[in-house]
Amino acid sequence: MGALAALFIFICVKAAQNAPKSIWLRFLLIGLLNGTFALFIPAMMGIGYDTVNQAITGHLPWMLLLAYALGKLCISGLNLGLGQPAGVIGPMLFIGACAGAALGEAGNYFAPDMASANGYYAMLGMAAMMSACLQAPLTALMTLLELTNNPNIILPAMLVVVISNLTASEIFKQKSLFPRLLQLRGLTTDTSPVEQMLRQNSVLSVAEKNIKVVPKFATIETLKLALNGNPVWLVIHNEKGILAALAAADAANLLMNEEGLKEWLEEDAEGDQVINLMAIPGQRLTCKSISMRANLQEALDVMIDDQIDCLTIHYGKEVNTASVMGIIEHDKIHNYYRYTH
Numbered sequence: 067m068g069a070l071a072a073l074f075i076f077i078c079v080k081a082a083q084n085a086p087k088s089i090w091l092r093f094l095l096i097g098l099l100n101g102t103f104a105l106f107i108p109a110m111m112g113i114g115y116d117t118v119n120q121a122i123t124g125h126l127p128w129m130l131l132l133a134y135a136l137g138k139l140c141i142s143g144l145n146l147g148l149g150q151p152a153g154v155i156g157p158m159l160f161i162g163a164c165a166g167a168a169l170g171e172a173g174n175y176f177a178p179d180m181a182s183a184n185g186y187y188a189m190l191g192m193a194a195m196m197s198a199c200l201q202a203p204l205t206a207l208m209t210l211l212e213l214t215n216n217p218n219i220i221l222p223a224m225l226v227v228v229i230s231n232l233t234a235s236e237i238f239k240q241k242s243l244f245p246r247l248l249q250l251r252g253l254t255t256d257t258s259p260v261e262q263m264l265r266q267n268s269v270l271s272v273a274e275k276n277i278k279v280v281p282k283f284a285t286i287e288t289l290k291l292a293l294n295g296n297p298v299w300l301v302i303h304n305e306k307g308i309l310a311a312l313a314a315a316d317a318a319n320l321l322m323n324e325e326g327l328k329e330w331l332e333e334d335a336e337g338d339q340v341i342n343l344m345a346i347p348g349q350r351l352t353c354k355s356i357s358m359r360a361n362l363q364e365a366l367d368v369m370i371d372d373q374i375d376c377l378t379i380h381y382g383k384e385v386n387t388a389s390v391m392g393i394i395e396h397d398k399i400h401n402y403y404r405y406t407h
Contacts (some may be wrong), residue, residue: 117164193223285340355378394399
């Protein structure tokens with residue numbers, strides 16, 4: 067069961083790694099694979115509880131049981147890896163019941179005086195397969211207890227569950243199925259308390275919302291109008307998008323220094339006197355955009371990966387100057403979990 071579980075996880079992961087990006091092509095492959103397998107092994111279609119019942123009651127020969135187990139393992143692994151929205155527990159129970167009943171047939175053939183009924187091995191196989199795939203021994207044992215309503219099966223179930231878990235994880239080096247699939251999508255379940263807290267809070271909870279959006283080349287009147295209300299940051303943009311965030315205090319200090327202001331005045335194409343806000347002295351933060359639906363951990367990851375100082379927060383699908391709701395800084399996130407929580 068440990069080997070079968072490792073093979074099941076391996077097929078899922080390989081299928082997910084090599085799956086085409088097009089959702090239509092994935093569904094086409096899923097349909098072709100399921101149809102082909104169903105031509106040879108029709109029992110794999112559907113939930114399969116009727117086959118499980120036949121395996122438990124001993125109405126299937128061992129060769130058919132092995133064929134069912136291997137066939138279901140392959141097609142379920144491919145379906146899951148290709149992204150079909152389907153359950154995993156049912157196929158695990160199907161595979162475990164068929165493989166366990168096949169081992170029960172072998173036991174009754176070679177040692178009929180010592181072996182138990184096929185249903186006994188089928189039930190143990192279901193628990194072992196489920197536990198090895200999910201690396202969840204207690205869940206498998208509780209499931210088996212609920213299915214059988216017999217506490218006497220727990221001791222032998224503990225033996226097969228532990229051995230199957232160790233076989234899959236230590237011999238075949240396969241982790242639990244769901245964490246492996248999450249890793250392929252860039253997610254992880256190994257999060258620290260700090261990461262958990264950051265994922266639970268929106269970027270708007272830490273954002274500086276007292277901002278104004280100004281063009282890169284701004285007239286003195288435009289700059290004075292933007293500074294009304296004492297904003298903390300001026301978000302600078304041009305026709306290509308948002309460029310940076312300038313500390314509003316630095317722009318205000320420049321306006322108050324009439325002698326120094328003359329050095330930074332330029333004449334634009336229309337003959338107006340403008341100030342290049344990307345050239346004047348002051349604190350500027352490099353920016354990228356992020357959705358208001360993002361959490362603090364996602365924002366922190368973007369800033370670390372792109373080596374930027376802050377993110378402008380936008381609502382809606384389009385990123386433009388009208389959709390800016392605020393900015394969030396790298397240091398503000400760190401201060402949030404250090405001092406606020």
